Amino acid sequence: MQENLNTERQWLERLAGGEESAFRLLFDRYHPFIYSFALRMTASDTIAKDVVQDVLIRIWINRRSLHSIDNLSAYINRMTRNQVLNGMKRRAHEESLIRELYPSRESHNPTEEAALGKELEQLLYKAVAQLPAQQQKVYRMSRIEGLKHDDIAQRLNISRETVKKHMMAALRSVKQYLLENGNAIGLLAICLLEARR
Template identity: 75%
Template sequence: MERQWLERLSNGDESAFRFLFDHYYPFIYSFALRMTDSDPIAKDIVQDVLIKLWLNRDTLPGIDNLGGYINRMTRNLVLNGMKRKAHEENIIRELHPAPGTSSPTEEAALHRELELLLYKAVNLLPEQQQKVYRMSRSEGLRHEEIAQQLNISRETVKKHMMAALRSLKRYLEEHGSTLGCLAICLLKIHR
């Protein structure tokens, strides 16, 4: 039965994709949620797995065990998600010093200074990178949504975002507190 659905899916049959989506979504989501303990990351993982299945649909008929294939793909993406979560938690710990080590006035002044530095850095990015970065961070759009709005591929969005983050990190390292600025960049408007 599954082989027939894979054949139909490889031919672009959206109802076959819907069947696989309905069948595997609960497993992918619960596995990702259990491993990451993060609803947004689990949802991103589900989306990534399903997009990969659709994009690679022509290779699916050659898979003997779709459940195992999806399990492995999900596990790999979960590991990447866990690394991202650990990185974010480290930044949060660094951003929020122990109580009593700085005054609220000092923190507010530092926050304003870091926001201004980030604003300057974003404005130095090439136009397309600025658009992608702002749509992701300020508007909270996912890569797929940005791709649709800008009429570019999801991979192009990902490349623009990676290039923007590299440029921002480099600028912030040269002009300010690397960890504090990066934390503002990643956390203040992270979606």
Template identity: 40%
Template sequence: MSEQPAGSEKALLMLSSTGDESAFTLLFHLYKNKLYAYVLRLTESEMLAEDIVQDVFMKLWNEHASLAGIDNFGSYLFRMSKNHAINHFRRMSHETLLISELFQADPSHNATEDLVALNETEKLLSAIIDKLPAQQKTIYQLSRQEGRSHEEIAELLKISPNTVKNHMVQAMSTIRTQLRRHSDTFLFLALAAFFGK
């Protein structure tokens, strides 16, 4: 899509701030490709880049009333996405470090316990995935377990790529929430590392 005049973009922000979905969708299509390319350079991961772009726009929509106060939407988007990427890597580094420290601090820790913990992790994750709505479950498995792109899944299931993305966002949100709810501190850290692969 071609660049929008600044006045037009400001009008879209004003409309979006009132809850106008059409205006917000136009903003999304105006920036999604540039933002995805930028985040992909930062993360070097297509799936992570897609997730971050989705998370950023979902956060913006959930807080759409604040959009009217943004002067330079492009700069705001890129800064917000960069912060999301940084926070993701900080979180993953912190979780990895904590797991490593827990293993080192436990003199009775051994390979058998590793296998038990991994089996418990896989069981819990599988149970959560099994309880997802059918469409979400199918899309999650095609994406995360078979490594298919959103476009491939859309073609396979005869739905739009946006529908695939929406289902993935909902599935990921449900899984993260359930992991936190059903696990103790140590297991959650192990799950976070396992789930974040």
């Protein structure tokens, strides 16, 4: 058991150092677990695949801190559960906003809502892509990785106040971009942005 622990510790250190073969090993080992766990929670193959991708991307992004993890399986389990729950909350919120924007629709149309959600996601992506580099980093860490201002400040080696200023400027610019887009999707994106503050 101790030998396995040492092997996993060495493996995590290699992964923290950015070794792609170590990440491939993690992918092969945990991909089936993440997928089946997400599938059990969501009963959706598509969402489960999205969760696998999100979890693995977050692990790679946060790889430098992996060497300090004592129980990788528990860490991945918790991260997968959080991704599923956050995704479900986000989806419920988006569907609610879509219903508010289109109250006259009598029937529930999952295909139309999925297309609208995809259009919304693309619009937000374009809005964020036009931000200055530091604002983009802060926005993505906050909105995509779900980090708090203190954590972002520590990672970027800047003050919490600077993080707050970058975030406020980023939100202003993104909202301006969405307003200039001038359609219902832009309005929906602004509502979503406000709801996540």
